[in-house]
Amino acid sequence: MAWGSRIDHYENFPVASVLCPPRWRAAVVALYRFARTADDVADEGNAPPEARLAALATLRDGLLALWHGDGRLPSGPPTLPGAWVGMWTALDDARRRHALPLAPLLALLEAFEQDVRWTAEGRRYRDAAELLAYCERSANPVGRLLLHLAGVGDTTAQRESDAWCTALQLINLWQDVGVDLARGRCYLPDAWLRDAGLRPEAAPATWDDARLARVVERGCRLANEHLRYGWRLPRRIGGRFGWELRLVGAGAATVLARIAAWGYRTRQRRPRLHPWDTAGLLWRAWRWQPPAVSGG
Known part of the structure; x- marks a missing residue:
């Protein structure tokens, strides 16, 4: 499976359309990229559940590093692509500019982890x-x-x-x-x-x-x-x-x-x-x- 971050997925509902206020359009796109990346990890490709959960854990560690770390962008294992660096950069900029709360992003990751676990368990x-x-x-x-x-x-x-x-x-x-x-x-x-x-x-x-x-x-x-x-x-x-x-x-x-x-x-x-x-x-x-x- 290719762990990636894309904004070219088909969506029935608009994401950061021309109506989105320009002052926080970049933040909306950054949040979407993060959520889309986590969703891809949980759903796309044929990776086993253990690999999906490990990648989601890496995303959680990255969030904690941005919000509570020393200010350095998080890094993951070598199997994760360089495209994630751009995602973290955009999210960090949005966090700083808009004082974004951390809890909603952690909740999203919990939901994705539930999807992986429940599917693996047949729950x-x-x-x-x-x-x-x-x-x-x-x-x-x-x-x-x-x-x-x-x-x-x-x-x-x-x-x-x-x-x-x-x-x-x-x-x-x-x-x-x-x-x-x-x-x-x-x-x-x-x-x-x-x-x-x-x-x-x-x-x-x-x-x-x-x-x-x-x-x-x-x-x-x-x-x-x-x-x-x-x-x-x-x-x-x-x-x-x-x-x-x-x-x-x-x-x-x-x-x-x-x-x-x-x-x-x-x-x-x-x-x-x-x-x-x-x-x-x-x-x-x-x-x-x-x-x-x-x-x-």
Whole structure:
């Protein structure tokens, strides 16, 4: 496996678009590069779990060295590429310029480590509460970091940000059902599968498509509930950052609608946003109405 840091991954939601305030665009890109690097370590290639966990531990050591060390950029074992040096340099600059908190980044690493360990152990999410606890570490820290950059610290905005980020994480999970199952990873809670008449312990290839689609639909409804809760956040923040969030929300609502239009069968196909969707996204962002209660 090649341990790398790339910003050319396909994303359904924009990262540091032209709407992002210029004064902290570089910090957003630096944070994205770090999160993308850790995600690649956890997911990409065919490295064994031990190697993935060792690389994630190196990332944690690097964070601690930047925040609590002697000011020198962290270095890793010789198997790690020089591309990581640029990632650390950018992150260190963002840390110094914006006094970034360390805790959210450590929480992200914990989530990635959980992904690796649980996949290796064949462990599954028992219920929605366990899945949402994962989202608290895998997604919500990103929103907290962006609120920090924007200088927004009130508890209402933080709750809305957490709901917003959880919604985006859930949508990413449900659009990637087929990809994740192929990797031996399932985020659909066992309780939901049983409620739909599926046996969690059975091979996913044996699951009935129609029943599985009902489980994905339930997940989309949960994502939609969180998205609606956080829908006031862009207006609360306002400015260019608020419009950036509007565009993200428009993309999320569009993906939910597309999944619904396909009958929630994301094991067979993954929704994508295309350049020709731009006009529709801008219209959604301008109108700024919350998605339908059904999630469609």
